[in-house]
Amino acid sequence: MREITLHDTLLGEVVPLCTREPGRVGIYACGPTVYARIHVGNARQFVVFSLFKRFLQHEGYEVTLVANITDVNDKIYAAAAAAGVASPELAEAMTARYVADTDRLGLGRPDHEPLAGNTVAEIIALIQVLIDAGHAYTADGDVYFAVRSYERYGELSHRRLDDLDQGEGGVGAERKRDPVDFALWKGHKPGEDTSWDAPWGRGRPGWHIECSAMAEAILGLDFEVHGGGTDLIFPHHENEAAQTRAARGVPLARIWMHPGMVRLDSEKMSKSAGNTFLLHAALDAYGRDALIAYFCSAHYRAPIEFDDERLRAAAAAVGRLREVARRVVPGASPAWSAPLREEFFGALAEDFNTPRAMAAVFEWVRTANRASEAVGDYDLREMLGVLALDNVLEADPARGQATPQALALMREREAARRERDWDRADSLREELQRLGFAVRDGPDGPELLAL
């Protein structure tokens, strides 16, 4: 088991992953609010945390990955109203889409995908603790967290309360004792079709409290890794951290891991900005292999631009992996492989450096291509497996098999070649091309490749 380090937003540096129990890691990654289909930016979280989990499992850890789905929220009310459907109906439909779209990434499901709507009892209990402790107060059916009652507020996002723009704005602002306070519970308003009874009145949870409650319910307190996009650091994660620690006296999580934003035309891709590229469309256009290779091509914390050129480059890189798959044979890898394998896993152990890991893979590929003897594929398979790309070593099921007609043309071409009738051989090759097959002449004779 290697020592694994990760960048922690709270400390602002790369720190060792220290588990509560040996060999067990709990990860909570904030998922999407389901009022529209998810875009490539949302998908980055899903991919990064799924792959990170695979890596930890490879290192021998038992991992529990929790990725919540926010199903009760102002945006959902608005979208449902616009569509003329009930909000639970919309949330349910979009959740199904989210599951279907992310399933196409072929990374499996997180171990838990809790919904705020199913965790209300825990949420209410947590809010009650905060009220009793004097960290929260009721106001006209709402409950607010008293930010100034919690002295560590701002430690995660590295800002001082007095530096915040304290613009009023927002419904309920006049009920707050302090503009920086935020809602734990929102009293029911006309037109909202999801609400629950609570000791301080009927209503629904605020956004931040659901994650505190669900994370604690599933993973406990002081769990290993809490994550989400950098845009969640403030206020979402700051508030989560404040609520839980104020209520329990214990940190919510040990390491705060924040993948960078996906950009479109140099700007953050987001639903509210409207510059999204939807995940299912990206999968249709480029395929899941290219998409995963694309995400691995940059470090998870760096912003990454989503554009055609980059996705095509990722697809070409995957093609190179497919080519080497044709040369390797099942079996143990040669001695030269070990250092590259070590570099690969070492890179992932150091703040999950996927581009460095990919570089090791490609060095492996080049070395294998250079070798004159057959190369065993075990190490390559192991490396690619952690990044969920080992499927490229198998024959692509989407590609057709050589048809009898194509085989006949190929034999015909061989005959022409033996007679050195190059014009005829070339025209037969073109014909095969039209049928969807490329011909490669090798030392062992020709080979047909479905395109």
Next chain:
RNA sequence: GGCGACGUGGGAGAGCGGCUAUCCAGCGGCCUGCAAAGCCGUUUACACCGGUUCAAAUCCGGUCGUCGCCUCCA
């Protein structure tokens, strides 16, 4: 305005004081009847200005620029 991140060869992207990263693309070569695939080579990059050091893309200071958060957001 406050806080933070970042500026690397045609493009992407590692690099954490001295050693060819890697991928994509172009060009040249090898191989091939020609291709394809593969291999080799390739214009020797580090925003700018100072400083520290025997030695800096890597450390320090400043300048310029880009982006993120400060409001729902992955």
